[in-house]
Amino acid sequence: MAKSIDVSDLNIYYGSFLAVEGVSMFIEPKSVTAFIGPSGCGKSTVLRTLNRMHEVIPGARVQGKVLLDGEDIYGSAVDPVNVRRTIGMVFQRPNPFPTMSIYDNVVAGLRLAGRQPRAKLDAIVEKALRGANLWNEVKDRLKKPGASLSGGQQQRLCIARAIAVEPQVLLMDEPCSALDPISTLAIEDLIQDLKGKYTIVIVTHNMQQAARVSDRTGFFNLSAVGKPGRLVEMDDTQRIFSNPTDKRTEDYITGRFG
Amino acid sequence: MATLTSPDLTPVAAALRGQKLPRWAPAALAALGVVLGIGASYGLYGELRTANAVVLSAVLYSAVQTAASFAVEGRRQAVDRLFTTFVYTAFLLAALPLVLILWYTIQRGYHVISGTFLGSSMFLVNPDNAGGGIYHAIAGTLQQTLLSALVAVPLGVLTALYLVEYGGRTRFGRLVSFFVDVMTGVPSIVAGIFVYAAWLIALGFQKSGLAGALALAILMLPIVVRATEEMLKLVPADLREASYALGVPKWRTILKVVLPTALPGIVTGVMLGVARVMGETAPLILLVGTNPKINLNPFSFSQVSANPQTALPTYIWDSFQQAAGNPTHPAAQRAWGAALVLIALIMLLNLVARTIARFARARG
Ligand SMILES: Nc1ncnc2c1ncn2[C@@H]1O[C@H](COP(=O)(O)OP(=O)(O)OP(=O)(O)O)[C@@H](O)[C@H]1O
Ligand SMILES: [Mg+2]
Numbered sequence: 001m002a003k004s005i006d007v008s009d010l011n012i013y014y015g016s017f018l019a020v021e022g023v024s025m026f027i028e029p030k031s032v033t034a035f036i037g038p039s040g041c042g043k044s045t046v047l048r049t050l051n052r053m054h055e056v057i058p059g060a061r062v063q064g065k066v067l068l069d070g071e072d073i074y075g076s077a078v079d080p081v082n083v084r085r086t087i088g089m090v091f092q093r094p095n096p097f098p099t100m101s102i103y104d105n106v107v108a109g110l111r112l113a114g115r116q117p118r119a120k121l122d123a124i125v126e127k128a129l130r131g132a133n134l135w136n137e138v139k140d141r142l143k144k145p146g147a148s149l150s151g152g153q154q155q156r157l158c159i160a161r162a163i164a165v166e167p168q169v170l171l172m173d174e175p176c177s178a179l180d181p182i183s184t185l186a187i188e189d190l191i192q193d194l195k196g197k198y199t200i201v202i203v204t205h206n207m208q209q210a211a212r213v214s215d216r217t218g219f220f221n222l223s224a225v226g227k228p229g230r231l232v233e234m235d236d237t238q239r240i241f242s243n244p245t246d247k248r249t250e251d252y253i254t255g256r257f258g
Numbered sequence: 259m260a261t262l263t264s265p266d267l268t269p270v271a272a273a274l275r276g277q278k279l280p281r282w283a284p285a286a287l288a289a290l291g292v293v294l295g296i297g298a299s300y301g302l303y304g305e306l307r308t309a310n311a312v313v314l315s316a317v318l319y320s321a322v323q324t325a326a327s328f329a330v331e332g333r334r335q336a337v338d339r340l341f342t343t344f345v346y347t348a349f350l351l352a353a354l355p356l357v358l359i360l361w362y363t364i365q366r367g368y369h370v371i372s373g374t375f376l377g378s379s380m381f382l383v384n385p386d387n388a389g390g391g392i393y394h395a396i397a398g399t400l401q402q403t404l405l406s407a408l409v410a411v412p413l414g415v416l417t418a419l420y421l422v423e424y425g426g427r428t429r430f431g432r433l434v435s436f437f438v439d440v441m442t443g444v445p446s447i448v449a450g451i452f453v454y455a456a457w458l459i460a461l462g463f464q465k466s467g468l469a470g471a472l473a474l475a476i477l478m479l480p481i482v483v484r485a486t487e488e489m490l491k492l493v494p495a496d497l498r499e500a501s502y503a504l505g506v507p508k509w510r511t512i513l514k515v516v517l518p519t520a521l522p523g524i525v526t527g528v529m530l531g532v533a534r535v536m537g538e539t540a541p542l543i544l545l546v547g548t549n550p551k552i553n554l555n556p557f558s559f560s561q562v563s564a565n566p567q568t569a570l571p572t573y574i575w576d577s578f579q580q581a582a583g584n585p586t587h588p589a590a591q592r593a594w595g596a597a598l599v600l601i602a603l604i605m606l607l608n609l610v611a612r613t614i615a616r617f618a619r620a621r622g
Binding site (some may be wrong): 042051053056058081082084085086087089093095096097099100108109111112113114158161162165206 | 428474494496497498499500501502503504505506507510511514515518519
């Protein structure tokens with residue numbers, strides 16, 4: 001089920017501002033890829049182009065190709081809605097739907113997208129919440145509003161919501177940045193579990209996290225303030241953290257940066 | 259480890275706490291201000307002039323309190339208290355007319371209200387005699403307002419949706435937005451004349467509750483658009499993105515995520531619009547007139563009377579004309595009663611709408 005992503009020569013714009021330039025990379029199916037790099041270098045921007053969320057921002061546009069198992073998701077016949085059903089996303093800040101209960105949040109993707117195997121909803125909810133390590137905490141209050149959970153629980157609810165639609169790729173933008181170490185660990189475990197089924201791309205500022213969870217790591221950087229961000233290098237995580245090819249990667253990882 | 263009680267921390271604690279006026283000080287100073295204000299009134303005019311004494315009390319109270327606070331608490335606290343007093347005073351001044359209107363209307367209107375008053379019309383009642391009622395006017399107001407809301411709310415909400423979610427930045431979107439602003443400023447009589455010219459003269463329809471409702475809808479529309487627009491803008495972009503990222507199409511995102519989140523605010527906006535048009539008089543005088551008889555059909559392009567329906571505001575206007583400036587005239591008293599019912603009706607609708615909004619949101 002999991003799919004590969006092949007990006008070539010991607011230039012990403014916000015209006016006339018070129019935010020990221022010349023990104024090419026290949027992401028294996030059923031692997032975890034981490035994006036690291038200093039703030040503002042375009043990690044989120046690149047991640048959002050992988051499921052066509054970038055173009056939601058007015059004026060934002062993309063040049064280049066993103067192939068999902070060989071099919072260009074920016075092809076003229078491709079419906080972005082279908083792309084997003086295949087490639088799910090978890091955001092940096094938890095954003096459960098405030099008007100919906102925990103249960104409804106989890107099935108929101110199925111219901112709102114109009115695909116409802118109604119009889120099986122209960123099973124789907126349980127499976128998704130177990131998958132997100134949240135089931136035991138909320139199984140007695142599924143009808144309570146999603147916003148009544150703690151921040152870490154909300155984030156796991158958002159993950160459950162994303163995996164309930166069974167995407168083939170899961171994009172995560174700093175999913176643990178607002179979480180305590182225990183919730184972080186829970187989510188890292190979850191990533192390890194999900195890896196068996198999904199292709200995962202995760203943005204993180206936490207080097208240890210990148211080293212722990214990912215198979216491959218991409219390092220992004222800005223050559224100067226106001227210049228577009230670039231992918232400096234991408235390699236096996238072990239290699240990036242032990243013996244990177246590029247001097248800038250080494251400086252960033254060892255903390256001797258700027 | 260130093261604890262809070264250790265002696266070497268005491269100066270720090272003292273610096274943090276500072277001197278403070280006791281909690282009862284504002285009340286005591288207010289009492290002092292009132293006493294001083296009354297005294298000053300006698301001193302200045304040799305008698306108690308209520309209005310002057312109130313103003314003097316307020317001024318003296320803020321002066322005394324600021325001085326006391328300055329002496330005990332220091333400059334920053336004194337300024338803080340002074341401005342707090344200003345803010346409260348401004349609020350009281352702003353609320354005063356509202357309270358007075360309510361007070362006047364209740365005082366003059368309550369004794370008119372009875373089962374007969376609410377349950378009968380003015381049909382065959384001589385306006386110079388007591389008796390009769392406003393049933394026909396209540397029914398007319400409710401029907402006309404409901405009809406106008408049926409026209410204005412869907413149009414207004416859809417326009418706001420277009421402006422916020424689709425075309426707000428385009429040339430056409432800005433044009434629409436501009437016209438909504440212009441419509442906000444259209445005087446109600448102009449809306450009335452427009453419907454008169456377009457609906458009655460050009461299209462050849464008769465006067466009716468519906469014609470009035472159309473003019474009311476024109477007045478209600480910009481209020482609904484603006485209120486809905488503001489509420490939709492308050493829905494965080496995060497939520498829309500969360501929905502898109504699940505592969506939900508835009509229209510369903512709007513229907514199932516954006517609108518429910520903004521619903522309580524939209525309901526409040528709609529109620530503002532309804533309250534605004536419920537008391538509207540001028541276009542109704544032109545398009546509906548006053549019919550003393552009960553007519554529950556707002557679409558009746560009248561055969562019976564040239565004036566098909568009545569509404570509460572036009573009833574009030576009509577009654578005051580009949581009373582010809584005599585406040586004890588039965589028609590004048592009926593007018594106050596009708597005014598009270600109109601206010602109560604608007605408040606009631608407000609309450610109902612808020613309850614619905616809260617309910618709709620909590621259920622989710
Ligand atoms: N909505 C937007 N409109 C215009 N410019 C934007 C927008 N979002 C991001 N940018 C710009 O694009 C560049 C890359 O931003 P991006 O959010 O991708 O950085 P990031 O690597 O994710 O940073 P962080 O680690 O702080 O999240 C920055 O220069 C930023 O100012
Ligand atoms: Mg980011």
